[in-house]
Amino acid sequence: MITFYHAPNSRSGTVAIAIEEMGLSGEIETKIVSVPRQDGSGGPDAANPHPEKKVPALEVDGTLVTERAAILALLSELFPEAPTAIPPGHPDRGPFLMWLAYYAGVVEPLIMGMVCEVSDSPIWITTYRDMAAMAERMESALADRDYLLESGFSAADLIMASPYMWKRDWLPKVPVIEAWFERVKGRPAVQAVAMRDNP
Structure with a gap:
């Protein structure tokens, strides 16, 4: 099971778009969480497994992965046939x-x-x-x-x-x-x- 933790209008938007591009919305559950915002709104969310309560975070069969670059690379490995995936072995x-x-x-x-x-x-x-x-x-x-x-x-x-x-x-x-x-x-x-x- 894969769960993506996303806060709208935040850095996790990059991963949300990648999931959409790759056609993985049916394979990955998205959970919306709150995060502290620069304007003072929001705040840490107990439902967010990220150790700093930031986004994005991705749970893959119980293993937590954070940081956009790592998550984007991992998605291409987990779903090598997905549109726009650049998996291991790909020339690019x-x-x-x-x-x-x-x-x-x-x-x-x-x-x-x-x-x-x-x-x-x-x-x-x-x-x-x-x-x-x-x-x-x-x-x-x-x-x-x-x-x-x-x-x-x-x-x-x-x-x-x-x-x-x-x-x-x-x-x-x-x-x-x-x-x-x-x-x-x-x-x-x-x-x-x-x-x-x-x-």
Whole structure:
């Protein structure tokens, strides 16, 4: 049995969209939980098994997995035949894992550094690179394709696009990246989850 713990309009939206894209709504039970919000609303939910009461969390036969990158990679392993799955053995598996790790280790810290106004610090740049380097890397990957992977759309696109769903102004002002974001944002699964999360 697989249970997904989701809080609408939170980071777990990336996993909710991936589940929709992969056609797994019938295979995975979704439980809505509350989480503490920046505006002071919400709060820890006793029904949420995440050790920090955050989302996303995925329970697979009693084993708990947290963190978006890990959950997205695991879903592709558990459901290798699902649409957009990039399972072990797939030619794009390495690049897929690279983008998931790049998001968690570089992109999110870069954006948080920008929001906290510390991203121009030499230590920050040395550790996480900078926004221009990130944009260059994305632009290069998208130069001859619609999505980040040669095989097409995947959860790598979802996680890389996720911060810009919250604030479009953060998106690098590069035509090929802006066009990619519009393609990701316009996907039916993205729209379906947005409708469910905001009835």
